[in-house]
Amino acid sequence: MIEIRVTADLRRQIRTWKTAGDSIVLVPTLGNLHAGHLALVQAARTHGHRVVVSIFVNPTQFVAGEDYEQYPRTLEADLEHLEHYAVDLVYCPGVSDIYPDPTSPGTEVSVPALDGIFCGASRPGHFTGVATVVTRLFNLVQPDKAVFGEKDYQQLLLIRKLVHDLHFPIEIIAHPTVREADGLALSSRNQYLDESQRQAAPTLYQTLCSIRDRILSGEGDYGALERYGRQRLEEAGFRVDYVSIAAAGDLGEPRDDDCVVLAAASLGRARLIDNLRVGG
Numbered sequence: 001m002i003e004i005r006v007t008a009d010l011r012r013q014i015r016t017w018k019t020a021g022d023s024i025v026l027v028p029t030l031g032n033l034h035a036g037h038l039a040l041v042q043a044a045r046t047h048g049h050r051v052v053v054s055i056f057v058n059p060t061q062f063v064a065g066e067d068y069e070q071y072p073r074t075l076e077a078d079l080e081h082l083e084h085y086a087v088d089l090v091y092c093p094g095v096s097d098i099y100p101d102p103t104s105p106g107t108e109v110s111v112p113a114l115d116g117i118f119c120g121a122s123r124p125g126h127f128t129g130v131a132t133v134v135t136r137l138f139n140l141v142q143p144d145k146a147v148f149g150e151k152d153y154q155q156l157l158l159i160r161k162l163v164h165d166l167h168f169p170i171e172i173i174a175h176p177t178v179r180e181a182d183g184l185a186l187s188s189r190n191q192y193l194d195e196s197q198r199q200a201a202p203t204l205y206q207t208l209c210s211i212r213d214r215i216l217s218g219e220g221d222y223g224a225l226e227r228y229g230r231q232r233l234e235e236a237g238f239r240v241d242y243v244s245i246a247a248a249g250d251l252g253e254p255r256d257d258d259c260v261v262l263a264a265a266s267l268g269r270a271r272l273i274d275n276l277r278v279g280g
C-alpha cells in the first residue's frame with residue numbers, strides 16, 4: 001500500500017497506472033474509518049484494478065460552530081485498517097494541497113437543486129464544501145469509479161448530479177448503509193453518544209422502518225407520517241431537524257411509489273442522519 005501526501009507524487013502514480021491500462025476506483029473519506037468505510041473499500045476492490053482511498057478532513061464542509069476541530073483524526077489506525085483491505089494507495093493531503101490559495105476558498109462547486117434542502121437547509125454551505133472537495137479529488141485522482149455510502153443519501157444524489165452536469169467520466173457506485181445489530185447506522189459521530197444516548201439512538205432507524213411499513217401498507221397522508229416520526233423521536237429524547245418523505249430520484253415532492261424516508265436528529269452533540277428507500 002502506497003501512502004501519498006504530495007500532489008505531484010499522486011499524479012505520477014496515477015499516470016503510471018493509467019498508462020498500464022489499470023482502472024482506478026476511489027473511496028473518498030474523512031478518515032476515522034469504521035466498518036462502514038471498510039465495506040466501501042471492500043466493494044471498491046470488486047470494481048477495478050486499483051483502489052485509492054482518500055483521507056481528508058475537509059474544512060469547507062463543516063459549518064461555523066460544528067466539530068471541525070474536534071473531528072476525530074486517527075490516521076495511524078486508519079492506515080493499519082487499510083493494510084488489511086488490499087488498498088493500493090492512500091492519499092492523505094494537507095489542507096493546502098486541496099485548497100492551494102491560503103487567502104480564499106478559491107473556486108467552489110455548488111449543486112443548487114440539492115444543496116439548500118434538508119441537511120443543506122440546516123447546514124448552509126455544507127454541500128458546496130462537499131461538492132467542491134469531491135470535484136477536486138476527482139480531478140486529482142481521476143478515478144473511473146467512485147464509491148459512496150447510501151447513508152448520506154442527499155450527498156449521494158448531489159454527487160451523481162455533479163458528475164452528470166460536469167461531464168465527469170466517472171461511475172458512481174452506491175453502497176448500502178452498514179448498521180449495528182440494533183439498526184443504528186454506522187457513523188464516526190456515534191462515538192459522541194454517551195451510554196443512555198446510545199441506547200436511544202436506534203429509535204431513529206426504528207422510526208424510519210415504521211414509516212416505511214405504514215406507507216407500504218397503504219397510508220397515504222405523508223404529512224401525518226412525518227409528524228408521527230418527529231413526535232416519536234422527540235419522545236426518545238432527540239432534537240429533530242427533519243423527518244421527511246421525498247422522491248427518491250431528486251428529493252422533490254413524492255410523485256409515485258419510489259420515495260425515500262429521510263431524517264436528521266441530534267442526541268447530545270451527535271447529529272445523526274439516516275434514510276430508507278420505500279419503493280423503487
Ligand code: PAF
Nearest residue numbers: 028029030058130133152
Ligand atoms: O462522506 C464523507 O465522508 C465526506 O462528505 C466526503 C465525501 C469524503 C467529502 O469530504
